Amino acid sequence: MSFVGYKKCVEAGDTVILFLRYGHMHAIRVKEGQTFQTKYGALRHSDLIGCEYGSKIVCPRGYLFILHPTPELWTQNLPHRTQILYSTDISTVTYQLDLKPGSVVVESGTGSASLSHAIIRTIAPTGHLHTFEFHEQRAEKAAEEFEEHGISQFVTVKHRDVCQKGFGLDHVADAVFLDLPVPWNALSSAKQALKKEGGRLCSFSPCIEQVQKTCEILRIMGFEELYTIECLVREFDVRTSSMPIVDLGQSPDVGQVGNQSAAPMKDNLGQADASKMEDTTDSLKKNEQTDAEPQTKKVKTEQSEAMEMGDIADSKGNKNKIDADSASKKPESADAGKRKITFLPASASDLLGKIDNRNFVFKTGVAPSQMPGHTGYLTFASLYPI
């Protein structure tokens, strides 16, 4: 119904992603008569029905957006029953296993079905996923979700211990994916499941000892092109930052203060841009004030997102002009360019930013101080026809 094809408007039974602001999302299943409590107040499900996906929904104390579900949004919002794979690993797995519409894939364990949703999206409507899970409730819950998400026709969920009983599939699969504590016990059955003309296999393991053993067995079994990688994502917070310029006393070069660069203003950082920078710097400062309030969970990209959703984030009285809506009403950059900016002498500019009031102001992408350092090792291998 929704995970393999886009639709325009919300209907009862749909899974909808509520986007409050960066990092604050919920997945809800729309049922008439129900309400959902958000931090902006109660949301009546019936109010969503008939709304176009992407619409802004006004709540008692703020607003949010309703988004069409995608496997990626689902991965960020699904109920965790196990550890799950995230989108960086998922995209690498999908790509390295050569998945496409029509592919037949075997997966175990199903876990929270984070990866399963992404696989189904890619192989539908002509392919099929066989997913195996030895924990009965997890298997049932996954099957239920596939039903709710309108993708059950593309997947078979089996409750089974694949290490003991195998997959019970003979030469049907283009690819096998294993996320198991002891993957090597499933390898011979995995080989049996792969098509006679060959296929791809991936095993995900958090620990190197598992990888070691898996690779050993893979080689013995005739798998080739073993390729073990780790794939991590680094997210940048795009924002304007500044550094003060030290006072070096009276410059011997007449008329030059601070930064000694005599480079002329570059076109690509013209005045319009500079004024924008000033704007964001202002708002950044305001946000820094709000950020100073004790906040525990907020880490990355929080500041810039607060700018985007300024009305909500700073609802306590900070008048912040930059939000998703009002931004479009901003004057064209030509007008903005005429606004007065107080610079030190005109020559005191730089190629990457601006000198402004004894500060070097620049746009930058700030890497997070905390980021996932390890998810797991992905081992890929090919099986070729004999």
Add this chain to the structure above:
Amino acid sequence: MNGNIISEGDYVVLKKEKNIKVFRVHRQRDVFMDKVRFTLDAAVGHPYGTMFEVKNGKLLKLERISLTEEEVTKKVAGVDNRDLHDLDSNQMLSQDDIEEMKKSGESRERIIEQIVEHSVTFEKKTEYAQAKYIKKKKLKHLMEFRIVKPNARHLCEMYFNKSPAKICHLRGDSLGQILTYGNVKSGMTVGLVDSCQGLVIGAVLERMQGSGKVVSFHPGSGSTTPRPILDMYDFPPDVTEMLHNFPLQQINSFRLETRSSQPVSGSVQQVHSVSDTSIPETGTMVDENTIGDKTMVPNTNEHNATALDNDDAEINTKTELNDSKDAEGAPDDACGLRQDSTVSDTTMDDSGPLSNLDNKRKRKNRKAGGKSEAEHIEDTKKVLLENKLDCLIIASKFHPTPIVMALIDFLAPSRPLVVYSQYKEPLMDCYTQVREKGGFINFHLTETWLRQYQVLPQRTHPVIQMCGASGYLFVCCSIKQT
């Protein structure tokens, strides 16, 4: 025709460890790999995935892979004791000796053993160094490779290893992310700008397999630009028919047209069918206006809209390809196609017997040839008017901001915008400008870190060299504008 069998006219990938090349299978046409010349004739009829070797200029199916390094090390350890004096004799085999052995039909195992035995330093090496040495020698002296079907993974790897500049340094994992974050799948309408010679267009088409529409916006004013990599995907016609082209040079005037003729987004019909994703919709509406000419889509450069004849089109391609190579000063053995095309220039055996595929292409081409550039562009406009885009992908050598600004209004609400760039700064600009403009949420600017591991008993460690350049990705989500 079984798609799993290597056939004449197919584009095929030759994989010899990190060395990957693409050739088109033609009878009696020389190809080169590692400076060895051979023909692919003997590959025809074998299934994809088959291992071949070249012996005396002849391609043969390889029944069994030659010894793994572990096996050889073990063997040599035994040989060491017996033939110690041989090694002491301090004699090395010359290249000629090795060639002689190869010609005399000596087994592969024996050749490697001989090389090892005649290495003065071999016995002094540690077991691990020995294994490494053997692997190196094997790669050097044995022409063993697999022939596999082209796909996004192989083509991206080939270009990334050999001429990354041609694909904007787009690394495989980043390409994978583009497809995932774009939520690319069967049945959707994708808009994209590809400066990677068709690599990204092909990767998107691969994930749609004939159902849905792809509108490729290209620089310039013509009806399409050369996209040599797209040809190498060797898509069947039902896949390439999904592709529509639109010149970026006309995008502003088109936007103006649509703005004046229609009160913004409201009247643009939305065709987001959910249930019929399996039914290719390509050209349904256009058909009414083109009297059943279903193949109006300008396809790959080989099916160049203006070219009436296949041979002409191919020669055009070559010129373009070589030009771009010269321009970038890249080594021209980028993918083996150069040799292939050089040969085809002189032998011109394209006029010889053609495979089914070729015939199909030729027929298709004739039909397509009947349409003018302007008509193609009009067709694409119809696609754009009928469908809002379900995702917009930009992987461009051009500064992305102006392109993004010109195209984001074509994107339906609640859909991903995915912009790739080799550099971070243009994406930061794009990020900032899109945020200023409004209508988008959930901004992400990312890069990926990819570390490969050598996994061997007692010697597992990260691979010494690592590629630090993934490029950057800017992803956000459109919202409904009020």
